[in-house]
Each structure stands twice: as structure tokens, then as C-alpha cells.
Amino acid sequence: AQSVTQLGSHVSVSEGALVLLRCNYSSSVPPYLFWYVQYPNQGLQLLLKYTTGATLVKGINGFEAEFKKSETSFHLTKPSAHMSDAAEYFCAVRDKNAGNMLTFGGGTRLMVKP
Amino acid sequence: GAVVSQHPSRVICKSGTSVKIECRSLDFQATTMFWYRQFPKQSLMLMATSNEGSKATYEQGVEKDKFLINHASLTLSTLTVTSAHPEDSSFYICSGGSVGYGYTFGSGTRLTVV
Numbered sequence: 001a002q003s004v005t006q007l008g009s010h011v012s013v014s015e016g017a018l019v020l021l022r023c024n025y026s027s028s029v030p031p032y033l034f035w036y037v038q039y040p041n042q043g044l045q046l047l048l049k050y051t052t053g054a055t056l057v058k059g060i061n062g063f064e065a066e067f068k069k070s071e072t073s074f075h076l077t078k079p080s081a082h083m084s085d086a087a088e089y090f091c092a093v094r095d096k097n098a099g100n101m102l103t104f105g106g107g108t109r110l111m112v113k114p
Numbered sequence: 115g116a117v118v119s120q121h122p123s124r125v126i127c128k129s130g131t132s133v134k135i136e137c138r139s140l141d142f143q144a145t146t147m148f149w150y151r152q153f154p155k156q157s158l159m160l161m162a163t164s165n166e167g168s169k170a171t172y173e174q175g176v177e178k179d180k181f182l183i184n185h186a187s188l189t190l191s192t193l194t195v196t197s198a199h200p201e202d203s204s205f206y207i208c209s210g211g212s213v214g215y216g217y218t219f220g221s222g223t224r225l226t227v228v
Binding site: 036043044046090102104105106107 | 120148156157158159160163207209217219220221222
């Protein structure tokens with residue numbers, strides 16, 4: 001069975017500071033990995049995804065994530081936080097052998113201080 | 115890009131009534147529709163998986179007679195919460211697509227049962 005762990009349910013950074021949201025997964029097969037963002041009272045928006053190929057993946061809004069197989073991690077980063085980045089972020093794994101369903105981490109709420 | 119239109123975005127209903135949530139895939143065919151539920155401050159949890167023309171597969175602990183899922187066409191799937199109770203108040207979100215094409219989330223429905 002797959003699982004996804006997001007370290008830190010709340011992360012607070014100052015505007016302009018580095019954003020680092022951690023995600024570790026367990027999977028019996030090479031997974032597809034995703035990061036989603038959810039703004040208040042809105043649906044999920046895909047930030048980026050890793051399927052195959054280059055392990056450093058660039059997404060929208062200046063976010064990127066690096067797949068590290070040896071560490072079973074897919075941490076999300078952004079060099080400089082903006083106030084508009086304040087939202088809930090979810091890491092997810094898709095199991096190709098389980099009907100392509102997504103397994104989500106618990107989410108991390110990012111707060112950006114002025 | 116692919117869009118899944120989910121309606122309504124918000125609904126308030128009285129305890130004991132039923133509520134139908136629709137997810138329509140626009141410009142693509144959603145062979146599979148996943149239905150998720152998110153309680154406040156929690157992550158998304160998969161409720162059920164439906165494939166067009168087949169009965170939905172429900173996750174453990176999800177009552178199939180309470181959460182009726184219909185996926186009669188490749189562009190429409192519905193979730194009906196029957197005899198809703200306050201504890202059913204949650205954020206419901208669908209994700210539709212197919213193998214090889216990918217999956218897209220709807221914008222979610224916030225259900226409040228009073």
C-alpha cells in the first residue's frame with residue numbers, strides 16, 4: 001500500500017523567503033508524484049507532476065520539486081514567497097497498479113507573513 | 115486543457131434531504147471518475163471509483179447506499195448524498211479522466227447540512 005507523509009501541517013515564512021514543503025512517500029513501484037494547491041473554498045489546482053525523465057520538475061507560479069528516489073522524497077520549493085502563495089498544499093502519489101487512484105498526504109498550510 | 119465542471123459549488127440542505135452533485139468532463143471523455151471527500155483541516159480521502167457503465171467501487175467505510183454514484187456516460191458522473199445528516203457536511207471533489215490521458219479535478223462542492 002502506498003502512503004504519503006507531509007512533514008509539518010503548518011509552515012510559516014516571511015514574504016521573499018524560501019518556501020520548502022516536505023513530502024515523503026512509500027510505494028512498491030516507481031510512482032507518479034504530484035503537488036496540488038488549494039485556495040480557500042476552491043478546488044485543487046495542479047502545481048506540477050513527475051512521471052518520468054528529469055527529476056527536477058518546474059511548475060506554475062515559480063514552484064519546483066525534485067524527485068529523489070534514494071530518499072523517497074518529492075519536496076516542493078519556491079525561492080521567494082509571495083503573499084498570494086498562502087494556501088493549502090497537497091502532495092499525492094498515483095499508483096499505476098491500483099487503477100490510477102491518488103493517495104494524498106495530509107496537507108501543509110503555508111502562511112506568508114508580510 | 116481538460117476541464118471538469120462540478121456543480122453546485124456550494125449547497126445548503128436540510129437534514130434528511132438528498133443532494134446531487136454533478137461532474138461533467140468538457141471536451142474529453144472521462145472513462146474513470148474518482149470521488150473524494152475532505153473534512154475541515156484534513157486531507158482528501160477517496161470515497162469511490164466509478165468507471166463508465168459499471169457500478170462504482172467504494173472504499174472501506176463508505177456507505178454505498180448513502181452515497182449513490184452514477185456514471186452513465188463518458189462525460190457525466192453524479193454523486194447523490196441521500197438522507198443527508200450534519201456529519202455529511204464536507205467538501206466533495208471529483209476527478210475525471212482516463213489512462214494515458216490523465217485526470218483533472220473538478221472545483222469541488224461544499225455541502226452544509228443543517
